Amino acid sequence: MAQKAKKDRAKSNGIALNNLHIGTATVHAVFLAFHFLLRSRSLLAYGLLSVPSFICEYILESSGRPKYDPETKALRTSGEDLNAPGLTEYMFDVVWVTWASLVCVMLFGNWGWLLWASLPAYGLYLGSGLLGMGRSKMAQMQGAGGEDQQAPQGNRRSRRAAA
Numbered sequence: 001m002a003q004k005a006k007k008d009r010a011k012s013n014g015i016a017l018n019n020l021h022i023g024t025a026t027v028h029a030v031f032l033a034f035h036f037l038l039r040s041r042s043l044l045a046y047g048l049l050s051v052p053s054f055i056c057e058y059i060l061e062s063s064g065r066p067k068y069d070p071e072t073k074a075l076r077t078s079g080e081d082l083n084a085p086g087l088t089e090y091m092f093d094v095v096w097v098t099w100a101s102l103v104c105v106m107l108f109g110n111w112g113w114l115l116w117a118s119l120p121a122y123g124l125y126l127g128s129g130l131l132g133m134g135r136s137k138m139a140q141m142q143g144a145g146g147e148d149q150q151a152p153q154g155n156r157r158s159r160r161a162a163a
Contacts, residue, residue, distance in 0.1 A: 045105075064082045
């Protein structure tokens with residue numbers, strides 16, 4: 001049963017990564033064709049703001065791509081779960097917002113890069129949430145040590161006797 005789950009994850013990871021690469025190639029090719037054939041846009045901004053997207057895509061590829069044994073063609077590792085929340089989800093968001101920014105730049109000019117500014121803002125928002133959770137955990141740990149006495153560990157009889 002576990003092998004079936006690995007095969008299912010390998011299949012879904014392969015499909016997701018192929019779609020991601022095809023989408024990236026398409027959007028970037030259309031942007032470059034638009035730049036060279038129709039209207040000139042800032043290639044410096046394009047280069048600087050596309051690099052994080054390419055890095056995220058490389059990390060997703062290296063960690064999520066299933067690996068097969070070259071001789072037997074058997075599945076060795078299914079790769080990390082690309083549907084996992086957290087950092088994996090944020091890396092997909094970086095790629096998708098970069099795509100949306102490229103489309104906005106084609107439609108509205110270089111002002112479309114302002115959409116890309118939502119990525120660091122969203123990262124700061126997520127980071128502040130983690131900082132807040134850390135502070136609340138520290139407050140709970142300090143409060144538990146001072147005032148509240150925890151129930152004694154042990155079996156039911158010793159806990160009843162302590163109460």
